[in-house]
Amino acid sequence: MSALSKAKGFRSSKSGLYISMATSAFGAVGVVKQIKKARGESDMLRLVDAVVTGAAVVTNLAILYREVKRLGDDDVLLG
Numbered sequence: 001m002s003a004l005s006k007a008k009g010f011r012s013s014k015s016g017l018y019i020s021m022a023t024s025a026f027g028a029v030g031v032v033k034q035i036k037k038a039r040g041e042s043d044m045l046r047l048v049d050a051v052v053t054g055a056a057v058v059t060n061l062a063i064l065y066r067e068v069k070r071l072g073d074d075d076v077l078l079g
Contacts, residue, residue: 014071021064028057 031054038046 014068017064017068017071021061021068024057024060024064028054031057 031050034050034053035047038044038050
């Protein structure tokens, strides 16, 4: 198996999904900062943008969580 094939399979492995979830959760920190800044400046457009971005982060986390549950014990990198 080539290194490129292993790298492509990493995203669909359990550890790859956990890293993707952590990255998405880290994006939520940016959303919180954006909301605080928008509320401080009373900027409604930035606040709406932050809320929509937050919804995207939550949806992404839900999809990744579903994939982790589906993956179960069939880890690509282990076998």
